[in-house]
Amino acid sequence: MTGHSHREANAAAPEGPLAGVKVIDLTSVMMGPYATMILGDYGADVIKVESPDGDVMRYAAPMRHPRMGAMYLQGNRNKRSIALDLKKAGGRAALLRLAASADVFVHNVRPAAMARPKLGADDLLAVNPRLVYASLHGFGEQGPYAGRPAYDDLIQGLTALPALTGKITGEPRYSPATMADRIVGLNATHAILAALFHRERTGEGQAIEIPMFETMAQFVLGDHMAGRSFEPPIGPPGYSRLLSPDRRPYxxxxxxxxxxxxSDKQWSAFFRLIGLENAADRDPRLNSITARTRNYDFVYEWFSKVMKTRTTAEWLQFFNEADIPHAPLHDLDGLIDDPHLAAVGLIRSIAHPSEGMLRVAGPAATWSKTPPSVRTHPPRLGEHGEEILREAGFTDEEIAALEVEGALIEPANTDHNPSV
Structure with missing residues (x-):
């Protein structure tokens, strides 16, 4: 591969375990970009193929400059951007040429929209039989919901997460995180890696479908099948500990x-502190792990009342001395400024050519041989278009023809204004 200008400035960064793997990333919003960002952290060359308007998350405030919103910046490091109009013949042809030499092609476009320009799995695998073609859909293609639009909020609702919150609080509410997008994105990442491993063994590419609904249903039901784990059922669904109204920060x-x-050891230490060391002095529902797990609502309510009798500092000191699992209740600023995260270097600083200094949460795992890294800034729209095409063998004349056709979109002048 070429693209020296992209790499030389970051020559000191480790290459990572996926160095040399080329990913064509036709995803937008959060689920797909999160998956491909992880592949980029692992060293893959991720080519982000954007529409002329760019990823919609570019427009999500706050931002310093147009099309560089914070949510976009947090999900698109270690990528290069090319803006192609796939409705133009030249744009589609350019994408096929890029895919011909790629290892992975990933998109989160509805199947019918990929079929119209003949960019489905069969079309691309015919061009490149070694390709791992990953489709991130809302719903599996074999079910009655196939082809429906899907967003994080809708998938949370379908998989009962707001209803479960409502059982506790009295009102259904979505999680204040893009829970479905990120969990499905993580599943897409490991599915792609497994398919690459299969290809290394056999030389075969393949098509993978990662549906949001089914993936999140598996995630939720792992906790909450409960009595319906058995046939016939021996009770209702729902893990009672997670649904206890007093299971919350105390x-x-x-x-x-x-x-x-x-554990029983931890409970014994707690009982000693509050003067209930003698089991005869306690409610029998507190006296064994079996009794406690059968009476979660009572246990959490009782514990909540006891916790109100001392200060936060007193409890934290006791829990620390008694080796009882505990933590302070962070708000977002507390999380960002947490001293442990500072010590391990999770939050990295990136110098961006137009946005100044950025802070991003980097890879969390540590590796002894091929560590992931944050090597390059989130790209401006179309920032690397000509560079990417030249690497794929396009001549200057071919690139100029794509520009004239409107199939290749050059970076907008407004994206080049430096902020520092």
Missing amino acids: QTSDGYVCALVY
Whole structure:
């Protein structure tokens, strides 16, 4: 591969375990970009193919400059951008040429929209039989919901997450995180890696479908099948510990604290502290793990009342001395400024040519041989278009023809204004 200008400035960064793997990334919003960002962190050359308007998350405020919103910046490092109009014949042909030398092609476009320009799995595998073609859909193609639009909120609702919250709080609410997008994105990443492993063994590419609904259903039901795990059912669904109304950060006399008294040893230490060391002095529902797991609502309610009798500092000191799992209740600023995250270097600083210094949460795992890395900034729309095409063998004349046709979109002048 060429593209020296992209790589030389970051020559000191480790290449990562996927160095040399080329990914054509036709995804947008959050689920797909999160998956391909992880592949990029692992060293893959991720080519982000955007529409003339760009990924919709570019427009999500806050931002310093147009089309460089914070949500986009947090999900698209270690990628290069080319803006192609796939409705133009030249745009589609350019994409096929890029895919011909790629290892992975990933998209989150509805199947019918990929079939119209003949960019489906069969079309691309005919061009490149070694290709791993990954489709991130809302719903599996074999079911009655196939082809429906899907977003994080809708998939959360379908997989009962807001309803479960409603059982506890009295009102159904979505999770304040893009839960479905990120969980499905993680599943897409490991599916792509497994398919690459299969290809290394056999030389065969293949098509993979990663559906949001089914993936999240598996995630939720792993906790909550409960009595319906058995045929016939021996009780209702729902893991009672997770649904107990008093399973929450505990209010102390002056704040909140998170704690989980779990093992018999931990409970014994807790009982000693509050003067209930003698089992005869306690409610029998507290006296064994079997009794406690059968009476979660009572246990959590009782524990919540006890926690209000002392200060946060007193509880944190005791839990630390008694080796009881605990943590302070962070808000977002507390999380970002957490001293442990600072010590391990999770939040990295990136110098961006137009956006100044950025802070992003980098890869969390540590590797002894081929560590992931944050090597390059999230790209401006179409920033690397000509570079990517030249690497694929396009001549200057062919590139100029794509520009004239409107199939290749050059970076907008507004994207080049430096902020520092």
